Amino acid sequence: xxxxxxxxxxxxxxxxxxxxxxLAYGSDSGTAYCGDNNIAVRSRTIKDWYVQVPSGSTIxxxxxxxxxSRNTVTLQSGTKSWRVLSFEGDVDGxxxxxxxxGQ
Amino acid sequence: MKRVRPVAGGTRAAGPPRLxxxxxxxxxxxxxxxxxxxxxxxxxxxSSAVVxxxxxxxxxxxxxxxxxxxxxxxxxxxxxxxxxAQLTPISVPPIGGYGDFSQGxxxxxxxxxxxxxxxxxxxxxxxxxxxxxxxxxxxxxxxxSEQNELAAAVSISCLEGLQVPDLxxxxxxxxxxxxxxxxxTELAECVRGEGYQVPDPPSLDLFVxxxxxxSPYDAVGVLAGSDxxxxxxxxxxxxxxxFGVWDPGDAIAPLQP
Numbered sequence: 001x002x003x004x005x006x007x008x009x010x011x012x013x014x015x016x017x018x019x020x021x022x023l024a025y026g027s028d029s030g031t032a033y034c035g036d037n038n039i040a041v042r043s044r045t046i047k048d049w050y051v052q053v054p055s056g057s058t059i060x061x062x063x064x065x066x067x068x069s070r071n072t073v074t075l076q077s078g079t080k081s082w083r084v085l086s087f088e089g090d091v092d093g094x095x096x097x098x099x100x101x102g103q
Numbered sequence: 104m105k106r107v108r109p110v111a112g113g114t115r116a117a118g119p120p121r122l123x124x125x126x127x128x129x130x131x132x133x134x135x136x137x138x139x140x141x142x143x144x145x146x147x148x149x150s151s152a153v154v155x156x157x158x159x160x161x162x163x164x165x166x167x168x169x170x171x172x173x174x175x176x177x178x179x180x181x182x183x184x185x186x187x188a189q190l191t192p193i194s195v196p197p198i199g200g201y202g203d204f205s206q207g208x209x210x211x212x213x214x215x216x217x218x219x220x221x222x223x224x225x226x227x228x229x230x231x232x233x234x235x236x237x238x239x240x241x242x243x244x245x246x247x248s249e250q251n252e253l254a255a256a257v258s259i260s261c262l263e264g265l266q267v268p269d270l271x272x273x274x275x276x277x278x279x280x281x282x283x284x285x286x287x288t289e290l291a292e293c294v295r296g297e298g299y300q301v302p303d304p305p306s307l308d309l310f311v312x313x314x315x316x317x318s319p320y321d322a323v324g325v326l327a328g329s330d331x332x333x334x335x336x337x338x339x340x341x342x343x344x345x346f347g348v349w350d351p352g353d354a355i356a357p358l359q360p
Contacts, residue, residue, distance in 0.1 A: 025186040040327050044316070048262055049240070050190055050255070057248060058190060058255045062240025063221065063262060065212040066283055068340040069320045070239055071327040087187055087259075088269065092316055099325050 026090035029055055029083035034100035040073040041082050043096045047089025055083035067092065073101050176228075176257070191255035197263035198224060205266035210279050211347030212267055214239055215339075215358065224261035230254045236332025238358050239340065280311045285351035286342055291319035293338035293355045299323055336360055 032039050041051050044067055051060040051072045060072045074080075082098050084091050176195050181188040201220045204212055215238040222241045225232045231245035232254075246254045275283075284307050291301045301319040304310070310317050320340060339358040342349035349356075 027189075040325075042325075044318075047267075048259075050258075052190075057251050058258075059243050060235075060240055061221075061243075061255075061258050062235070063214055063217040063267065064239050064341065065210075065214045065217075065345065066341055067314075067316045067318065068214070068239055069318060069323075070235070070237065071331050072242075073327045075244075085186075085190055087190075088267075095316065095321065101325075101327055 026086045027083065028091045028093050028096040029081065030098055031079060031081045032098035032100065033079040034077055036077050038073055038101040039076055039080050039082065039098055040071055040101040041084065041096075041098050042069060042071055043084045044069045044092040044094075045084065045086050045089060045096075046092075048086055049089070049091070050085045052083040052085070053080055055081040064089075067095075069095060176260075178253075178256070187259060190259070191252040193252050193256035195256045195260040197266075198228075198257070198260045199264045201261065202265050204268060207268060208347065209268040210275065211345045213343075213345035213347075214341050215343060216345075217262075217265060217267060220265055221258070221261050224264070225254070225258060228257050228261075230257060236329070236360060237335035237340070238360075239335075275315065277311065279346075280315055281307060282346055282349075282351060283315050284310045286346070286349060286355075287318055289353075289355055290338055290340070294319045294323065294334065297334055297337055299334070332360070 026045075028043075039053055041053060043049060043051060046064060046067045048063050049061060049070075050058050051070075052058050053072070053074045053076060059074055060070075062070070064070075084096050176198075179194045180192055181194045185194075187194070201224045202216075204217070218234060218238060218240055222232055222234045225241065230243070230250070232241040232243050233245075234241055241258075243251075243254060284304070287310075288304050291304055295301050299319075299322065301322045304319075305313070305317050318340065319338075323334065326334070336358045338355055342353075343356045343358050
């Protein structure tokens with residue numbers, strides 16, 4: 001009995017180790033200090049994309065069939081963390097960054 | 104026809120360590136064995152959504168938020184390890200009724216149409232998003248912060264409901280890369296015509312090697328607001344109507360705001 005339970009547990013763990021979300025996953029993130037100016041995030045993504053500034057709060061999202069760039073300007077100043085996520089596509093690191101946008 | 108590896112790269116998040124996965128799987132099994140209570144979803148903060156364990160929620164568009172969120176959408180949580188939990192802890196089943204791209208060629212998907220439908224789906228569910236001037240996304244400025252996680256869940260569901268075919272798991276053929284390259288080359292002329300300095304495009308081989316990332320917009324640099332929108336409307340980053348309606352040699356069609 002104990003042996004069969006052990007076999008079942010091992011099998012379940014093997015499934016847990018091999019079965020993961022079928023989603024692709026790309027992300028890029030960082031922190032920007034813009035003083036009194038706004039923060040903008042330039043992102044280059046493919047398929048679904050989500051921009052978070054600060055990183056826990058989504059402010060933009062969308063979809064692009066091919067690699068495309070986008071600017072997301074937020075009305076937030078000071079030091080802010082940002083994050084760009086894609087679950088079905090990808091985020092291009094070199095093409096994704098934050099910058100300050102003047103009033 | 105020679106097939107080319109699908110797009111990859113960017114900054115990928117590292118997967119969880121095996122021991123962590125093992126531990127989580129063990130905890131999951133223990134918790135599953137310890138209780139036979141039905142799984143209870145989370146209640147979004149400050150929203151009118153109800154917790155429900157009723158599966159499925161495909162709603163036709165057109166109702167107002169209170170009817171749809173209270174009576175329609177089933178709110179739950181993501182399975183352990185699902186990357187979408189990084190965006191929001193709330194999950195909502197795919198929302199249908201706004202369009203179905205599942206039968207189309209992934210290469211010919213019209214991104215502008217996808218984003219219009221996404222915007223409409225979000226608006227119908229009570230989230231006051233606006234379509235970006237570049238047509239390639241929606242802005243959430245008017246969504247109260249306490250509804251942010253719920254809005255993210257609905258947005259994921261709206262996109263899933265459109266059943267856009269998985270471009271990432273398919274592969275672009277060399278002909279398709281050549282078509283994208285031809286559009287971007289034409290786009291470079293368009294962007295130059297708007298007064299921006301754009302260097303010559305890379306070779307087609309390098310463009311393919313970089314999985315189609317090069318764009319004349321790389322040279323546009325810091326630009327936002329109405330200037331960005333105006334440039335994107337004159338010189339859309341993707342063909343209006345998708346690559347299914349654009350052929351090399353065609354002019355760049357402007358995007359109607």
